[in-house]
Amino acid sequence: MSLKKATILIVVILLIDQISKFYIKTNFALNEKLEVFSWFQIAFVENEGMAWGTKISDFVSFISDRTAKVCLTVFRVLAVFGIGYWLRKSIIDKSSRTLIFAISLILAGALGNIIDSVFYGIFFDSSLGQVATFLPEQGYDTLFHGKVVDMLHFPMWSGVLPNWIPFYGGSYFTFFDPVFNIADMAISTGIGILIFFNKRAFKTIDEKNEEVAFED
Structure with missing residues (x-):
């Protein structure tokens, strides 16, 4: 997969993620639910921490929630730079399309959640008991x-x-109880690909050359 295709994939996922979040913030009050099917609901919640609402301060008692939040956000930003470097290197090294596709999904998801963590506090007012206003x-x-x-x-x-x-x-x-977003789906899918298609994602140069020779 080329850099251009990877970039398009990342931008598309990021747009879908942010448009869906913008719609929810400007049309739903916090904890409001809409049942689409008996097995699928739109349920607006806000996550202040990591996966499943976990916070760093839950494990490190001497750090306040606000300090832990900043630490988590900074870590996410640094992680995105690391994932971006990994993606660029994988493209330059002509790694497998499976690997580049998976990394692109993870990077898109990470970027989507970082935008929330960094900017949503100033982009929106509170959603508690009301529909939020954009750029208040x-x-x-x-x-x-x-x-x-x-x-x-x-x-x-x-x-x-x-x-x-x-x-x-x-x-x-309840199965499945956690509430998540498009960015979370992208990250989970990318990680799932790396786990379940590990051999295909991390093909060696010899394996790739053998595959090309076989196709020729």
């Missing part, structure tokens, strides 16, 4: 303190688990 006189927070917008919820099954299931038997359970 005063945002809901400062630069680097924005919250990531999530809205995709797939509660495919919910009910009480059988008592014979260890630890969780008899408790109420």
